Amino acid sequence: MTKQRLFEAAMELIGQRGTDGVTVEEIALAAGVAKGTVYYNFGSKNELVEQLLRHGMGLLMDRLGDGPEEAPEDSATRRARSGHAPDSSAAPSSFDPLDEVGRKIRRALGFIADYPAFVRLWLGEQWRADGAWQGLLTDMRGDVLEVIEASVRHVAEVRPLREGLTPGGVAVALFGAAFVTGMDRAAFHPERSLDEAGEAVLCIVRGALEPTGEA
Structure with a gap:
């Protein structure tokens, strides 16, 4: 306590x-x-700050989850799992991997709304060249980007990225956009819903994808 x-x-x-x-x-x-x-x-105070950073990162990683979320079961999968014969007329699953990215963005924005002081601490120390916790902060940044990049790769398996773009580069753009949008929302626009803010950030991924050619 x-x-x-x-x-x-x-x-x-x-x-x-x-x-x-x-x-x-x-x-x-x-x-x-x-x-x-x-x-x-x-x-010491330095040890306290280090533990603060580790504690906050643990909360964020829990919020984001350890991996991509599974697509919801379609009716054929449910019937097969329950022992019933598959229904050949059932429509294929319409799961969109963009939904996974959108959920993670909303979770990140929700975390920022819940812990703005931690985010200010983290981002304030992240860019200090002489900071005492650069090794830890680099690891923290890497952990978050790894989760984001995995979700972007999942999307790119379905729809290719535009020429010249990489999942890692898109992940960095998402990372920056989510945290700036989240902090701006917390400080100036708390009336904006997580869905609205999340959709704005998700536009980065949508714009990074090759056009489908659909009207």
């Missing part, structure tokens, strides 16, 4: 003012504990 209070207090303060702008005393005061309690639980 004490460690959780310290996490919450530190995340809010550091997310607002950056790691250099917050003291251990302020974190302890905000958490309602003695200064020594911070050192007892974390050893």
